[in-house]
Amino acid sequence: MSALEAGFAAETPLAAIIRETILTSPSIGETDNGDVLSAIPFHQYMTLCLYHPEFGYYRSGTSRVGREGDFYTSAYVGELMGEQLASELMRLADEWLTGVESIEVMDWGGGTGRLGRHMMDTWEKASHSEGLEGTRAERFILTVVEGNPAHRRQAIEELADYIELGKARVIGNEEGSSMSFPDHPVIIVANELLDAFPVYRLVKRGGRLREWGVVWEEAGRRFIPCLMDPTNPRLEEWIDNEGVRLLDNQTIEVNLDAADWVADLASRLDRAMLVFIDYGDETEELITPHRMDGTLLCYYKHRAHNDPYLLPGEQDLTTHVNFSHIRRVAVHSGWKELRYGTQKKFLVESGILEKLSAHSLTDPFHPTVRRNRAIRQLLLSDGMSELFKVQIFVKA
Template identity: 30%
Template sequence: MSYRERIQQQLYRLQPRLPLPDDEAIAHSEALYRYLSTLVASAPVPFSAYMNELLYAPGLGYYSAGAAKFGEAGDFVTAPELSPLFSRCLARQVAEVLQECGGQVLEFGAGRGVMARDMLLALAELNALPERYCILEVSADLQQRQRETLAVLPAELRQRVQWIETMPATMTGVILANEVLDAMPVTRWQWRDGQLFELGVTLRDDGEFDWQEMPPSDPLRYWFEALPDFIKQALPAFYRSECHLWQAGWVQALAAMLERGLAILIDYGMPQHEYYLPERDDGTLICYYRHHSHDNPFVLPGLQDVTAHIDFTALAEQGLDAGFDLEGFCHQAAFLQSLGILQEAEAVGDRHQQLRDAQALKRLLMPHEMGESFKVLALGKQLQQSLRGFALSDQRDRLG
């Protein structure tokens, strides 16, 4: 079977009408497939290692290569891509913090640079520009796309933008991470007949990747032992899910870097007691290809995003353990409404823009869209004032 035929079969199983990638994309996917096959040829590897290479292998991984990912032409749409209203409201929360402590903004995972562009314009209107707007971006392709997006800014705003490839040693100000955590590799695990296994990846005789049980690593075993008893006792005889072991080190690095200010983390997910419900017996792992979602991370390598929801209880605990204060937690709709998104939309004078904004507001605020599936967690240091974004709803008590 040729690789093209393999891709055709995979697409047909997912959705018969999904378009076949062009020759260049198929060749790219085949190169990543061969690389991953070599990775697991001699022995299974933990899924976290497979996912890391799948997304970030230099020149080959989904986020390392040059294919369109964001917007209608890509595989998924992020909130800043839907409407400037999202970034303009977020800018109000950023301005509040900068006016208290000064400093800079550091954005992780800036995509095409849309949020950075709209944030800087809004912060200029609010007279709250940061000393610098840093974008941490390791992908040369995405960095170039960001430069093109930000080229429309006035010179006095463009000159504040700086691209970096590693975290600064220290900073004061605001850290932004919108849909960043869900792109970190996750550890997949399986509970079977009273025993914990780590899930790895192997290569079948037919050339397809598949799951393989492995002994749990020490970090996975320690994490599982620390789960509340009521969660473990409710697990059915066969249960699969994931945990975010790589995330903890990232949070610790943020805490070591931020001397004073706020980290705003926005992503889809839920508190721990909802994450590990008995009926959610296959976890939250999900893949996106051309706005079609499915749960098979072993097909279309390099051509689809692979992600998982965030356990916000674990994230909050990691933040507290690292030295942060927990400043707020709520769903995205309440956060944006607290920051005046409806008033912002009403103030738009152009009728056509109002219609476009109305559609975007549905996506951003409705419970069955992004409104409740996306959450906002704020971790701070040495802040005196309460945060406006949690004025309507602060649900920190749900994290316990």
């Protein structure tokens, strides 16, 4: 047992539920050693791990971001991401969403409300300036849509001042997904949301397209992968439509759920913008030979690894977003792509370098020093600003 596996030794409450789901499944899968067992698609396994109503990673009522969680988002690197995003949305609204008194910004999957707070603070500060900028900033109201109960509670605390003023609210996923959008324009912001949708995992094996599934190995008392025939006819259609040619033994993820979510939103919105910020790339990059195993990663206590079968329900499972797929869905629904590029390029073009300050301070905790450090971290840290992309669509 590796050091990592030793840290995941305890069985989780969700493990027994998944095990029973597999053992009663009518579907079958074949393991590497030739055993044919009851199986479920990896997509179903990932859905249970992340979204089981009681024990799912994003539904269990535990905070998942920040120091006490499993990962950080850009909103935890100071206020700068929110400031730059708020300024850019104000500029884009001036160009595309003119002649309205209010614009609702929906931070979908808004977590603990930090990004929303930083955007609201930026608009609030601008609204007190003289002239046109003040009236422009006053148009924005905020709705945070969040499925994690613990995150919703934190978001309500984070945005309490604006909620009291009637400028912000926090709602659950169910309410957000069923709501009728108002007459005023809407801007949907999805920061690190699309990567959290469950994916199908496909592999070419012996010249055939197969789907990765999950079985329960009784001898080892563990979940292990298996091969199944594709369980969703849309998967083979997607491969054909994309013109994807996999090498033998190459795995790729297909995120039909994220694309369906975008398509549903796109069909229900009239005058609106969609803003997606996430790590990912184009189809061509995601199927290159150096990605033989796909892009699936797991996060637990800020440690990244590639075993999704450890601690089901207690670790994050995520894959790179296919922005080519998202683009085709949005454009097919009548949307215009305004921007696609790296987060670094977005931040630079929105003026973040102008916020760097020359100084001779030696105190690492001085606000000026911390702000400069946050700018460098957003632009340079671990190459993440190149991996993250910003994609913006409009329908006006």
